[in-house]
Amino acid sequence: MLIIWWLWPLLAICASDSFQDRAKEIMKTTPVIDGHNDLPWQLLKLFNNKLNDSKANLNTLTATHTNIPKLRDGFVGGITQAFSEGKIASLIGVEGGHLIDSSLGVLRALYHLGMRYLTLTHNCNTPWSDNWMVDKGDDKAESHGLSDFGKRVLKEMNRLGVMIDLSHVAVATMRDALQLSKAPVIFSHSSAYSLCHHRRNVPDDILQLVKNTSSLVMVNFYSMFVSCSKDANLSQVADHLDYIKKVAGAEAVGLGGDYDGVTELPKGLEDVSKYPDLIAELLRRNWTDTEVRGVLSDNLLRVFSEVERVSNIMQVPEEEPIPLDKLGGSCRTYYGYSRASSIHLQIGALLASLAPLLLSLHPL
Template identity: 50%
Template sequence: MLTKVIPASCLALWISSCAIALAQDPNMTRALQLMSETPLIDGHNDLPWQLRKQFNNELNKVDLHTLSTTHTNIPKIKQGRLGAQFWSAYVPCDTQYKDAVRQTLEQIDVVHRMCQKYPETFMFATSSQEIKHAFSMNKTASLIGVEGGHSLDSSLGTLRTMYHLGVRYLTITHSCNTPWADNWLVDTGSEPSQHNGLSPFGKQLIVEMNRLGMLIDLAHVTEKVMNQVLDMSKAPVIFSHSSAYSVCPHKRNVPDDVLVRVNQTKGIVMVNFYNDYVTCSRTATLSDVADHFDHIKKVGGAGIIGFGGDYDGVTRLPVGLEDVSKVPNLVAELLRRGWTDEEVKAALGNNLLRVMEEVERVRKKKKRENHGTMTGMPDDVPIPYDEVKNPCRTSVGYPDAGAIHSLSTVALLLALALQACISSAVY
């Protein structure tokens, strides 16, 4: 039998024609055009955690141009047209009551050092304006989100310090309760509620985050906490990496009634790509992820949608979205499904920019309205000692620890006010 030999020149021509046909896919062409006009802002990427796990944060042992053991590296970032990224400063729940603060500071540090090592690719950013500036310079704006309230060790001073170091969102809980907030596992019945949502200190923290201008991230919390925060926050909230509960009934996802409230309060839900949250199974496809985008748009509107891939924080990703480079495929799929250019640009980055700008506006308003008043000052009332007492914590600064501080903050203030009234009546 004779075998036909195809000349190399013909083979090259065939490959070239296939590449041209692929490039001429009108949806992909339009997707790339829109991504050149509006920054793709992703809400959650755990590359810093991989740098700790694989290299103990020794960046001198890593080349992000050639790193092949992660979902994220510089070539993939370029191919994926990543305009801005919230890098996660995450440490596990087993650090709670131990060295969570130190480890979180080290994760914040590794993001700063990553930006310093690759200044041609990354530009550190802390504001909506800085995201736009980085995009105009063809660099990936790099922001920090702390994933889990356990990283604060129940300290408002630690919260403020992290803000000053560039942290721009706090995920209220991870997968463990803190001394002041319940996590999503409570809704599964696998853990008991400790606070019926937020404790009084947890509510203090929300108020202080509004004052600082820090985004409140409700990924990983119970529905009770979601609604409590939506009731009291003066600024819009984010879900940095959560999907739609009606599409996949996993308790890490957002139910429809909350999607409606996110719309009413002008927040954002940034869709997670983890298979278990996309299809509630081990397998998923890009189309399944697009179903979440469609559902959230249907229930809450195109104005509350964003991208929150959770790359390098998950073990299973959909076919077609295997790493950061593949995100343009999803953008093209949304266009294929009839999304308008404006809706796609909103989801890419305009929604998140609007949320950040409003959070910044609330911060400025509070500073202006409360200038020179005690209400405009940082909250320095600590959490009651009995709520955080453990073998790794001292009671320095707490007079008569375990007695007067077993009262809630509100009860303590009422007691002091009553004491003042009695004193004035006697004298």
């Protein structure tokens, strides 16, 4: 009996190692596609986007949650071809519908520059979509979800093949988008509201719509969204994955760590190299290999493929602009409206509106 008790710690260590080994074997062929990483925000803050600075070398950068060695240790990939060639690729997401300045033309331009998802709001309302601060009580509802123009933005995103991202939006906006979109949508970095009552998380009734539309929730690792406190751990993140799987199905679960966009991360998930530890925990909780591969990337690739399929059958672009009186009082071009005054003013205002598109990136 004494020998048996003495063996328990050794058996536990061996079991832990076997889950780690199994996780890494799976990840060798199915890499992580993280729905949200704010490394560009850090490069802007640290180097003002001067990427030729030797300190900005992604192979040696140490002040961030993300660099090339950490990405390789975490089996983070991007798209299938790049990973098969031993490279790390990244899709481009634009975080906040304010960055299109209520212009369908700018939306199309960003798509042609490589944008493949647009978060409909950030931490403020757009003239056509309400953000999560409305649910918190800090902002007033303006569109009560999506306005008529907001619905046209969604249709144009469907036509282009841009994934609709509902992280940061109000619940009413979530509901409108899930009901109106002809393709599945994503939450690029949100967790389960029932486990942490933070308004950035996804409530159960919305998770049901996620299930019904074959959409995707990519779990955020920010401690405040995981445990509603500054302290959280890897096991609690796994709890969110478990919960979304229970309510919406294993096909609805993904990973959106929010690395380099947050200040507090769970113990055990301090940077992007720690993904194998999380996958090992899921295997320990009896997730199947197929379910794990879905979480890693297959679920997002499924959504992306369906978004592109829908795009292929939608031909007619949206052309009706937002009504001028809905734009608010901020400085902007009047080009395209009958009240346009002069070429000089139009060009100056247009350049001013484009500057945030080129320079602004947002954490969280």
